[in-house]
Amino acid sequence: MNARDDFRPLDDTDRRIIQATQAGLPLTPRPYHAVAEQLGLPAAEVMQRMQRMLDLGVIRRIGAVPNHYALGYRANGMTVWDVADERIDELGERIGQLDFVTHCYRRPRHLPDWPYNLFAMVHGRTREEVEAKAALIADALGTASRARDILYSTRILKKTGLRIGA
Known part of the structure; x- marks a missing residue:
């Protein structure tokens, strides 16, 4: 039996754990112990409980989210590609495995103005670095890529998930 088979609504303790961790885990060697101590x-x-919430999909993931701007990566380009719809899963999987691609996903076309259906985010210290990475993606796609472009970030958007109150 998996956690979805044993679904129970979230209780007060689950909500307290979510509230204590929704801004991030404490930066300590034992973050779960610190949260536990805070909550008694x-x-x-x-x-x-956190594993159960992960298994249920209440929490999607737990991971580090580096600030790429603070690390010197100031050129951020969403590369967009026009590939055959019947090959997008295969090609997206291939591109998503490249170590410099941080996000890769399918998006709908909006013809005739927007032919792109495969998106791959890359970061670089300069636009030239992003363009070099886009060239590597183009090489990996080969003739499967019919058109491409790079959309550069112009500002930083604060990224946060859902916040629940007390």
Whole structure:
């Protein structure tokens, strides 16, 4: 039996854990223990409940989110590609595996003005670096790419998930 088979609504303790972690885990060697201490719970319970919420899809992922601007990556380009719809899954998988692609996904075309259906985000210190990475994607796509472009970020948008109140 998986967690989805054993679905129970979130209780007050789950909500307290979400509230305590929604701005990020504490930057300590044992973050779950720090959350547990803050909430007056055993660490094992916090970890078990968070795993259950991950399994249920209540929490989508737990991971580090580096600030690429602070790391010197100031040129950020969403590369967009026009590829055959019947090959997009295969090609998207291939491009998504490139170590310099941070996001890769399918998006609908809006013909006749927007023929692109495959998007791949790359970051670089300069536009030239982003263009070099786009050239590597073009090489990987080969003749499957019928058209392409690069959309550069012009400002930083604050990225946060859903916040629940007390």
